Amino acid sequence: MLWAYYQPSAFKLLTAPECSAIYQFGRFVVRHHHCAICGCATYSENPAWTDGQADFAKITIGVNARLIEDFDVESVPTNSVNGRDDW
Numbered sequence: 001m002l003w004a005y006y007q008p009s010a011f012k013l014l015t016a017p018e019c020s021a022i023y024q025f026g027r028f029v030v031r032h033h034h035c036a037i038c039g040c041a042t043y044s045e046n047p048a049w050t051d052g053q054a055d056f057a058k059i060t061i062g063v064n065a066r067l068i069e070d071f072d073v074e075s076v077p078t079n080s081v082n083g084r085d086d087w
Helices: none
Strands: 003-006 020-023 031-035 041-050 053-064
Antiparallel strands (some): 020 031, 031 041
């Protein structure tokens, strides 16, 4: 996936909220939204991390950029992360 991050004021969900399901794990800090029909990851609500603590007063929205209409993935510089070895 390719994530684009926005302030909540710059994000508008265009589908019906009931078409979005939420998945949370671990400490239930990040709300991962996905399509309730096909299961595709759509966006997440993430707190800022200040001094290693979740700051819920500063939320960012991570959007699956590949779902943005007319998005040209080839025009964006990216960093590839190997989840097994690059931590």
